[in-house]
Amino acid sequence: MxxxxxxxxxxxxxxxxxxxxxxxxxxxxxxxxxxxxxxxxxxxxxxxxxxRTEIADAVAAQMKKIEAYHTFSDVSNRPAEAICEALAARAPMPNAKVFLTSGGGDSIDVAAKLARRHFINLGQPERVHLISRTQGYHGTHGYGTALGGIEANVVNWGPLVPQTSSVPHDSLPALEEEIRRIGPDKVAAFFCEPVIGAGGVFPPHEGYIQGVADLCAEHGILLVIDAVICGFGRLGTWFGVERWPDVKPSMITFAKGVTSGYLPLGGVVVDETVSAPYFEAAGGPMFRHGATYAGHPSVCAAALATIDIYEAEDIIxxxxxxxxxxxxxxxxxxxxxxxxxxxxxxxxxxxxxxxxxxxxxxxxxxxxxxxxxxxxxxxxxxxxxxxxxxxxxxxxxxxxxxxxxxxxxxx
CATH class of the missing domain: 3.90.1150.10 (Aspartate Aminotransferase, domain 1)
Known part of the structure; x- marks a missing residue:
C-alpha cells in the first residue's frame, strides 16, 4: 500500500x-x-x-460556474464574500472580520501570528508569549504543535516554536501564576478550547471560562477560543463559546462543522480591536500570510449550503x-x-x-x-x-x- x-x-x-x-x-x-x-x-x-445531496448539489453548481480561484490581493468571489458575512453576523463579537483557511491547524497558525503581530502594531514587540492548556489540542502545524498539551504529540520533533507554554487545563490559579511568571507585558494570547476535545473531552469547571476571560482582560491578553471541535452546534451554539454569554473573545478559530466536513474549510473570526489597523486606510499594515485555497469558491459554496441546513432544520x-x-x-x-x-x-x-x-x-x-x-x-x-x-x-x-x-x- x-x-x-x-x-x-x-x-x-x-x-x-x-x-x-x-x-x-x-x-x-x-x-x-x-x-x-x-x-x-x-x-x-x-x-x-x-x-446530504443539498451540499453536493451546491458544490457541483459552483464548480460548473467557477470551481476555484485564489483570493490574494484584491481578488474575490461571491461564495467567499457570502460565507464571511454569514459567519461574522453569527459571531459573538460586533463588527467581526473573517480570515479563511483550509482547516483548523491553518487557523491556529493564523491566530498565533495575528496575536503576535497585534502587539507589534501597538509598539509592544516584546509581547510574543503564547499560553495554552495541558490536554489541549490545536492541530499539528508549527504553532499548533508548540501549543499542544498532549505530551505524545509535542515530543520527538526537536525545537518547537519558542515563547510558548501550557498550564493545567482546569486551574485558574495556575494560569494567573504563569502570566505573572512570564510577565503580563510579555504575554500575547491564551488559547482555549471551551470543551477540550481530542485531549480527552474535558468540560470546563464552573466559572473557568469566565475566569479565563477576566484574567485576559485584566492583563490585556488576547483570548483565542479554539472552536474547531466545539463550533457549529457541538455545544449547542454557533461557536460554542456563547454558552458563556459574557465572554467576548479576541479571536475564534473554526473549521470542521462549518461544512459538516463535506469539503475542508477553516478560518479565524477576528474582533475589531485586532482587525482595525488592517482595514482603516490604504497603505496600512499588511498581514503577510495566507493559504493557497483561502476563499475557495466551491468549498465556500459547501459551507453556505451547510449553514442553510443548520438553520432550516434547527440543528445548532x-x-x-x-x-x-x-x-x-x-x-x-x-x-x-x-x-x-x-x-x-x-x-x-x-x-x-x-x-x-x-x-x-x-x-x-x-x-x-x-x-x-x-x-x-x-x-x-x-x-x-x-x-x-x-x-x-x-x-x-x-x-x-x-x-x-x-x-x-x-x-
Whole structure:
C-alpha cells in the first residue's frame, strides 16, 4: 500500500485497513456492506451526517460556474464574500472580520501570528508569549504543535516554536501564576478550547471560562477560543463559546462543522480591536500570510449550503438538547469494572476512560464489532455523534461501548 495514514501504526494498518465505502445519515458502511453508527461524526465534524445531496448539489453548481480561484490581493468571489458575512453576523463579537483557511491547524497558525503581530502594531514587540492548556489540542502545524498539551504529540520533533507554554487545563490559579511568571507585558494570547476535545473531552469547571476571560482582560491578553471541535452546534451554539454569554473573545478559530466536513474549510473570526489597523486606510499594515485555497469558491459554496441546513432544520441547538441524554446513557458505564470514568455533560460529546490505557484498542474494537465507531484516545475513547442522532442512536452507542468494556474485562 502507498497511503500513509495520519496518527497511525502503519506496520499494523498495512496488514488490516478498514475501508469506509459510503455513508447515509448517521451511518457509514464498509465494503462488505456492514453498517456502523458513526459515533464520532468522522473526526468531530460530520454534524449533519452523510449523504446530504443539498451540499453536493451546491458544490457541483459552483464548480460548473467557477470551481476555484485564489483570493490574494484584491481578488474575490461571491461564495467567499457570502460565507464571511454569514459567519461574522453569527459571531459573538460586533463588527467581526473573517480570515479563511483550509482547516483548523491553518487557523491556529493564523491566530498565533495575528496575536503576535497585534502587539507589534501597538509598539509592544516584546509581547510574543503564547499560553495554552495541558490536554489541549490545536492541530499539528508549527504553532499548533508548540501549543499542544498532549505530551505524545509535542515530543520527538526537536525545537518547537519558542515563547510558548501550557498550564493545567482546569486551574485558574495556575494560569494567573504563569502570566505573572512570564510577565503580563510579555504575554500575547491564551488559547482555549471551551470543551477540550481530542485531549480527552474535558468540560470546563464552573466559572473557568469566565475566569479565563477576566484574567485576559485584566492583563490585556488576547483570548483565542479554539472552536474547531466545539463550533457549529457541538455545544449547542454557533461557536460554542456563547454558552458563556459574557465572554467576548479576541479571536475564534473554526473549521470542521462549518461544512459538516463535506469539503475542508477553516478560518479565524477576528474582533475589531485586532482587525482595525488592517482595514482603516490604504497603505496600512499588511498581514503577510495566507493559504493557497483561502476563499475557495466551491468549498465556500459547501459551507453556505451547510449553514442553510443548520438553520432550516434547527440543528445548532441540538448539541445542547442532546448533551444530557448522551451523558445519562454513558454515565452508568463509570461503574463497569474496566472503566475509570465518564466525562461529558457540556455539548454532544463525551469520553469513557479505561483503567488500563493499553486496553483502549480492545475497547474500540469491541465497540466496532457491536456496530459503532468510536475514537480511540490516550486512556479511553471519545464520542461526538452527528447532531441528527436520536435517542435510539445514543442507546446503541452506550450498548456498543459496554460491549467493548466487556471485552476489556474478559481479556
Amino acid at each position: 502507498a497511503f500513509w495514514h495520519p496518527f497511525a501504526d502503519m506496520g499494523a494498518v498495512a496488514r488490516n485497513e478498514f475501508i469506509i465505502d459510503r455513508g447515509e445519515g448517521p451511518w457509514v458502511f464498509d465494503e462488505a456492506g456492514t453498517r456502523y453508527l458513526d459515533g464520532t461524526a468522522s473526526l468531530w465534524y460530520a454534524n449533519l451526517g452523510h449523504g 441547538r441540538r448539541g445542547q438538547d442532546l448533551e444530557k441524554p448522551l451523558y445519562d446513557a454513558l454515565a452508568p458505564l463509570a461503574g463497569h469494572e474496566a472503566a475509570s470514568e465518564v466525562r461529558g455533560g457540556t455539548g454532544f460529546l463525551a469520553a469513557v476512560g479505561v483503567k488500563e490505557p493499553s486496553a483502549v484498542a480492545t475497547l474500540a474494537a469491541g465497540a466496532r464489532k457491536a456496530g459503532v465507531l468510536v475514537r480511540p484516545l490516550l486512556g479511553g475513547v471519545a464520542v461526538s455523534p452527528p447532531l441528527i442522532c436520536e435517542q435510539e442512536h445514543i442507546d446503541l452507542l452506550a450498548q456498543a461501548i459496554k460491549a467493548g468494556l466487556d471485552d476489556v474485562a474478559a481479556r
